[in-house]
Amino acid sequence: MGKVLNISASDRGQVGSANSRRLRRVGQIPVVVYGHGKAASPMSIATSLLGQLLQHPGLVEMACDDGSKRLTILKAAQRHPISNDILHLDFQEVKMDELITSEVRLMAEGEAAGIRQGGQLEQVMFELEIECLPMDTPDMIRVDVSGIELDGALHVRDLVMPEGVTAVTDGGLVVFQVRTPKAELPEETEAETEAETEEEASAEKKEEK
C-alpha cells in the first residue's frame, strides 16, 4: 500500500439506467463519488482504466473536469451476474488524516497443526472489516494458521493486525478452523442402494403394465 493511482473522471450530466447503458456503449463506466457530507457526484471513467483500477487496492486520485482533484478509495463494484463485466463503481472521498473503514482480504499462511492430526482447514471468513488511515490500508492480511489444533479455531480477536489497523468486525467471530472430516461415505452408499432398489421396483411395475 502507499501508492496513489491517478485517473481522470468526467462529470456525466444525466443519470439513470438508459444513460448508463449509452455510456457503456461508448467505452465509459458510470461511477459515483461520495463522502464528507457532500452530495454524491455522478461521474464516468474510461473502461480501459478498469484493469489498472481493480488491481490497485489503495488510494485513487481522481482528476475532475473542473480541474479539482479528489482523493478516494474504491468502495464497491457492481458486476453483471453472467458476463461478470463491471457495471458501476462507487468511490468514497477520504482525507489523509481521517480514519476510514474498509474490507480487506484474509489469506492463510503456514500449515495448521490440526492438519497433521487428520483435520482439514476451513476458511470461514474471507474479508475483514478494518479501520485505519487511508495510507495504512493493507492489500491483504496474512494470517498465521500454524497454531490451530484439531477442532480448534482462530477468532478475529486472535489476529495480528498491521500497525495502525484495528478490526471493526466482532472479535468473537471465527476466521479459520480445523475440523475433523465428516464420515459421509457409508450414508451415501446406503442412500444409493435405496434409490437403486426404488428404480428397480418402478421398472418392474412398468413391465407388468
Place this chain on the structure above:
Amino acid sequence: MQRGARAGTATSNNKLDFGEYGLQVLDRGWLTAKQIEAARVAATRRMQRRGQLWIRVFPDKPVSKKPLETRMGKGKGAPEEWVAVLRPGNMIIEISGCTETIAREALALASSKIPFRCRFLTRQNTVV
C-alpha cells in the same frame, strides 16, 4: 399453462457467499430435487470427505402431473415432484477446503447431473 415466470437474471444468490469455488448456472429452468441430490452425491464422492459443500438452491415448488392414459378434467393432478426455479446467474453448489483441481473435478461431475449449462467460479475472479 400457469407455470410461473422465469424471466430476467438472478438478482440474488448469484455470488460466492460461503465457499471458495462454486457452480453457477447459465440457463433458466427447473431443477428437480432428484437432480440436486444426484449433483450433491457426485461432488461429495469426488471430494472424498475433504472440504465442505453447500447446496445453494432448494426445491420449494411442487409440480403436479396427471397420471398416464387419463382423460382431461376431473381436477388437478397429484404433486409429482419438487423443483427449484433457476435463473441465469444462480449459484447451485459451493465448495471450500479442497484444492482447485479437486473442486473443478467435483463440480464438473456435479454439472453433468444438471440439465443446464454451468460454469466454475473461484473467489479470485469474483472479488473486486
